[in-house]
Amino acid sequence: MANMCPYGRFTHAVVRGIPETFGKAAGDVRENGETSVELAKAQRQFGCLTGALRQKVGLQLIEIPPDPELPESWRIEDVAVIQGDTALITRPFKQQRRSEMEAVRRVVSELRLTVVEMGAEEGDTGGATLEGSDVLFTGREFFVGISSHTNHRGAEVLADTFRDFAVSTVPVCGGVRLRNICSMGGPDTIIISNSDGAKKTLRMMEQLTDHHYEVLTVPEDSAANCIYIKGPSKVDFLLHRPAEECPDSVSAFQKLQDYTLLPTACSEASKLGASLSSLCLLINRKHTHF
């Protein structure tokens, strides 16, 4: 179908800067049991990420300025699910995050994507919550992690939006998000953590899919979240956590043949339960039919 092409082709990345209120959102710290986050370090890491995306990978980067009123707005991945030329503006679980979407909506509209809203609080989609970090798009299908932040109704909206694709729901255990434990590492490759919960999720995914994926298992949970992009130059890029952050997993990435590995630090965002992919929305504005 029109939007079917191998995973990884992106032309644009949308990011949102780290506000000074970083880590100040209600429940942020407690939630993760981390002591404290360093704003400056977080901003530095953010800069590295965006630099890699733009300069190494070669994407067009669109950066939305940070908004101190929205301490979690840098987790831009949650706010929209974009596939092909369609962007579904999600409805995050936290009420206070729902105003984050306005800027994002504006950007994707400018990119001439078809914007789909999840709808009003009431009515058909009432009660539906969906966050992008619970959605794994593999190029062939969607997996939606049913988590504390995403519910069945939210997944249903997603299925209704992206009708060409199978949308399967999988359980996510332990209060984490689907993308915390897995990500795409190539057109047919899923990188997944070695934890029991992740294995359970993976089994469900394997059960539900019509396709065959290669699975790259990494020993550390945080290493499972990577960003794979097939750049304009047809090079396979993989942004992954550096050895300092995930010492045991780096060797696993070496197995990927002919990849350009881009170690990208993300320790501060990670303390807040986020990861590399949380920081950007990837878009392909050049899609072709079949």
Add this chain to the structure above:
Amino acid sequence: MTTESGADSEAKQPQENKETEKGKAKAAAAAEPTSPQNQPEQLPAAAGHSTPARKEEQEHQEGDQVSHRSSTSRLSRSPLKGVKKTKIMECKVAMLDGSDFTINVEKRAKGQVLFDKICDHLNLLERDYFGITCRDVENQKNWLDPSKELKKQIRTGPWTFGFNVKFYPPDPSQLTEDITRYYLCLQLRDDVVSGRLPCSFATHTVLGSYTVQSELGDYDPEELGSDYISELRFAPNQTKELEEKVMELHKTYKGMTPAEAEIHFLENAKKLSMYGVDLHHAKDSEGVEIMLGVCSSGLLIYRDRLRINRFAWPKILKISYKRNNFYIKIRPGEFEQFESTIGFKLPNHRAAKRLWKVCVEHHTFFRLISPESQPKKFLSLGSKFRYSGRTQAQTRRASSMIIRPAPLFERSTSKRYNMSVSLDGAPIMENHETLMKDSAADGATKISTTGDIITMVTTEKKAEEEKAEQEDARMDETQEPTGTTPLGRDTKTDSEQTDFAFDGEMTATESDADDDSEMRTQDISPPEDMVKHQTNISELKRSFLETGENAPGLTEWEKRLSSSPVRSPREEAPMIEPLELQDTKDEQPAGEDPLEEVEPKATEAAGYLVKYVVDSIATDLATSSGPHGISLSTTMDDDVFMDGTRREVDEVLERSEMKVSPGAVRQEVSQAISDKKGTLIILKEADDKVDAEGKETRAAGDEEEPVVPEEAKAEESEMLSASKEKESISEDASVVVEAKTKMQSPKTEIKTDDMTQIKGTDSPKKAMASWLSEVVKSEVISESTKEVKQTKASDALQQEEEEIFTFEEVQTEQSKSSLSPITVSESSTTSLAVSTLGCVSSSEKGSAEPEGKMGVAMETKAAPAESTGPTGLDVVAVGTKEVPVVHTETKTITYESAEVDTNGDVDHGVLLSAQTITSETTSTTTTTHITKTVKGGISETRIEKRIVITGDTDIDHDQALAQAIKEAKEQHPDMSVTKVVVHKETEITPEEGED
């Protein structure tokens, strides 16, 4: 994907097969009586097996039918078919391009005729992806079964049909001809426009643009005008924006040929997640609305448009339905120990059956190399439904042979797309959405997919075992055909379970009839058995009616017996054994090898039988002190597998009846279960040996071959039964098991006890082997009527003979359920559907010999038997012909005389011998079980006759019963009738259309 709201799901039916008439007959039979339980439906649908290759075989069968199955002939005779008026009917077929095609066919024509005519009209060679649909009363789409007559599939209403794609090729580019792709495109366009195939705006655009290019050619504003596109339909809700986008794309396709445009269309369409998915409404175990989607790769479970589970064909071991429940048995996962069965509730029985059929067909078409052979057996209990058409693999191969120049065909501007009405005539709407959404109202999320589904864990069998069984079954099937004995083939009950034998993985079972435990169907396939029984019965009945009571019945019976190794061996074996025992002893004693012993077919069998008896006695005594029990529980549940099985079942029933103490039986069963595997193996060996000895007329070689299959069958049955072990469900199984166990135990015991039992010495395994051999032999015996022969030793001991005649009359197909219960039942029991005439004569039979001769008039050729083993008192009269037909829905009436079975249960007699003889006529199956026991110096002979009458026509049951009793009395003047059990199973409403 084709989604028709639950309703549309179709019972897709095999297209091409010309399945033998039998199938039809069965179907018809099934259809007729509609029992509340769905049995009728089951019958027809019986086995969706996916075993490949069947066409040829079928054809073969057809050709051979005369020899193999009398059934065919019977069927043809059946009243249903009798009428031959060539009445021409006008059929109106909605074609894929939206036009109506009117064609005349004979009223009695089969679906294939119409299908061929349509395809000829379309100039279509790659036909196997297509099918004919018709709407049932509920306006649900059903796939026409090409092997069945049209008129039987159209219950009411006008003869209107639809020509549609039935199997969506996963890769349309592999289709050979453009014309085929063209029709596939037409179907998909309708799927899209109707909403059955949901897609995004972008996809609508792309598909629409290729449609335009295909139909109108290059974009040409001068010729086409600016609004040309709004005449076409691309989407359920077509907007101006969509049309503009389509036009934009259309402009870029200049120079693209229609065929190329269609290829592009298909390349995009095939990637849609709902491409080729046939949706059915259902509820999970918790009552949550879901959709079941059948597609080329397996079964998909949706809830609110979300895929919550998926079962690829290789994961599915068996599919079945019972009433409005649909079950799939899942192969245990990597870390799971047990198989699980998942049940879904369909809106009604028809929907369940439709879904089942679709699954069977899709599995066969996409998963197998060649279709499963259809049940050949005359008497199969289950529905014989299978996909008989070519599989995808076959059709690809065939189409690669197409050498004609690409046919010219006109791509008419499809009428239907111009209008907002889809082919189906349904208003355009997004069916899919409706389907998917209606159910899902609430936001409640189910996190665990599996959770939604009821998972039953059955410890019973492991997949491997099943595989083994299936394989065995296959072996049997294959062997059987080759085997000299046509009859034997009938035995297999595969029909019920569609095991996707080819994969070795899957089994489709139809079990409508069973009310009880739904789960029964699973491994055990009891329901299936039931179904088969019913079918058999109906067939029997029909044949019975058709054929004269006497001679014909015998022949058929014989044939069947001979043909069905499994069944006959078990039942007959006992009978034979006693007679042969002597022989065997004489002969075999020398040869210690169990195998050798086995070899003597008839004789050995007899010997085994004897052993059997002895063993049983021993067991009974040992285990259950009370009952004399000669518990010859040699029941078989093979029904499921084979038609022949059916007989076995009956026999089993009888045997079970014979058994005095239920408790003992159960024990035995359990033992049997434990022993099963070992026994099975043994059996095979035994077969080999059998050949060598084979005293009896039959050529050793022949025997051997049959034996093996039989064994396999037996094994399968056992396996099945084993799986069923659950008592409730597994009655049949238990019976089988019992039989086996008994067999085994007897051997050992026998050695010590009776000299007659030569084989007894060997380990249980030998016993098993012997048993198997017996089975084989039994077939032989049945032919030769060895029944009469029973051990002389027994004679001495036995003064009193009790004859128990069990008349099982199952007219309707529904009987299946009833039958299975019956068999098992005596001990464990379920209601025995069969009527049992128990004649217990306390009269002393001083001389063993005279008594021994059973009037096995019909089936068995008594003469030889008598000559050989006159000594045996046991006489088994199998009066199949006479069988009283009692139609019962499930009535069981027991008449007992006061005298009754003193012998049977109460006394702890010593079991001298036990025989089971089975005879079959077209409409009747008679199983006679003779048990001799010695109680306190008095020998008692007990004869149980079980007669199953199957037929479509009305039979005066009372008269039949009276006749049966009368005959029984005549045959055994010195015996008295102590018990008569009449079990009626009637199919209430046959629904022809459904089949």
